[in-house]
Amino acid sequence: MTTPDGLSSGRLVRLVAGREISTRVRDKTFVISSIIILLLVIGAMAFQVIVASGSSKITVGVVGGDRAVVEPVLRQQGTTLGDEVTVVGLADEAAARRAVKDGTVDGALLGATGPAPQLLVDRSAGSGLQAVVESTVSRLALGRVLAQAGVDTIAVPKTTVTALAPNADQTGERTGVAIIAVVILYTLLALFSQFVAQGVVEEKSTRVVELLLATLRPWQLLAGKILGLGVLGLVQIVVVAVIGVVGAVAFGVVSFPAQLIVTVVAVVAWFVLGYAFYAAVFAAAASLVSRQEDLPSVITPTSMLLFAGLFISIRAATDPTGGLARVTSFIPGLSPLVMPVREAAGGVAWWEVLIAVALMLVGIAVVVRLGGRIYAGALLRTGGKTKLREALRAERV
């Protein structure tokens, strides 16, 4: 479709898209929301780092000659319980009290082999410390009893660990990542679809649409708007994804980086499909009204669908094989939110994903076609609210 004066549709669409991008990046709402989303991702990672680092290192002071006996047992119990135990020898109880007060040790164990062992702590014993010390004391006591009974060593059978769900850890982590990613996906879908809707109403309410349609076809205007904001949305989700993945790997928050990347890529791809769908629906709905105040009344039904998708996908994380999750992961409009979580949880065949994508593409084709008709029919009907049927019947210029 090249016009005689050389202004192709492609160029017009790019012009509109360019304007959308350049005005949006200077818009306060956009800038602030982008910063908040980034801060949330960084905050979530920082939280993971802090929680993870809080666990493992315990320093225990041991008083007197007990140390040679106690230290190996403390270390061993620590290893069993997943804590790294450092043992510090202390001269007497006074030294132990000082060390505890100073914080050079987390706790001091007195009379470990005696009848009344005592654990000195500053305020309270951490659960890790207490568990290590208690199991050490009982181990030592058991050893003494056995020794008195004439048993020097016991052949403790070595336990073989057989995991029934060897990938459960990995799956758990992947679903966790998928939920965070889907929440971000939902936020960006809602935000950018809202931007599209507001842009459509802005053009109608300010009547600038009259001037635009003297040079553009409605579909060119709509396509430019959706593509421009879509590019911006895609850039934003990719930036968030890259920061999230790089940060998570760098800080060691995740143990399976390859899986993380697969999940994140799936979410970004589903964003593209979801955005195409919701942007078209929001644009068509928004074209029915002429004032920003009337916007909620026409976009609420679609917002509800989007929110239902988020709700189902969070439930699907705990029950990925449930009927609801299975069915909704194929429904266009819901699939972008539910399918990534199911994919992350595993057990989804490749053809299932393919069907969901194909159905979604059909859904997009339908809403773009129908939405484009509504948009073109309603765009020049300013003042009041246009009924859906009127918009579909209206003349399209």
Next chain:
Amino acid sequence: MLEFDDLHKRYGDNRVLDGVGFTVAPGSMFGFCGANGAGKTTTMRIAMGLALADAGEVRWRGRPLDSAVRRRFGYMPEERGLYPKMRAQEQVGYFARLHGMDGAAATRAAGEWVDRLGLGERRNDRVEKLSLGNQQRVQLAAALVSRPEVLILDEPFSGLDPVGVDALAAGLLEQAAGGVPVIFSSHQLDLVERLCDSVGILARGHMVATGPVAELRRREAGRMLRVVVPDAPPGWAAGLAGVRTLSEDAGDTLLELDPGTDDQAVLAAALSTGRVTHFAWREPTLVELFREVVAAPAEVAA
């Protein structure tokens, strides 16, 4: 030539346009008049492709309009429309690009027009921060920036102060002098009379009068006679055959003569009352022409 050929348009049962036709020559200024709701805006919107005619078409240089041709038209809609958050010059440049100018030329032309319309210091202000008069100038700049071949302006003068009216009038005359046909609608008939080469008056869905202002006047002239007879008694002209008194104020009398009535008989009658200080045919103003043609029976609700 810009030709409007027999346009018909109805919305439901309401016949808005019922055979509207007129032509505008290149370099001429056409004033489009008519009562509110007469169909002026609809006619212009059809020309700009914003409404579809049920029948009839608009042609430029003999070719029916399409979107490529319309891209070379400048348009100012009745309901002004600009992006409130865009800066003045940036906005003008955007419309220049939509009309087919490339980036650099559009930026340059936008800068020039913003300067010429006296918005130089406000070029980087958001449109919403500008006064209404200045917004109107941005709107005009958006219509003119792409050097349009045709200008179609719906009520361009409404809302402007007298200085703004003069500036806009000068701008439009300059466009017309450059060979651009300019159509504008207005209720300010004195302005139309002053600026336009020809006018069209729209009523009841069709053109009730169209042509050069002077010709319309001539057509209606030769009927109204102003006679000032300071010493005459009231009703001095009442007995004259074929003469009606339209107004009379202390001897200043406006008479309407039936065709074929001898004006010299009227002069003789006037002289018989005493001094005659003024005796001349009076050309009707556009306002009077307008009243004349529009005040016909209104059989169709507008």
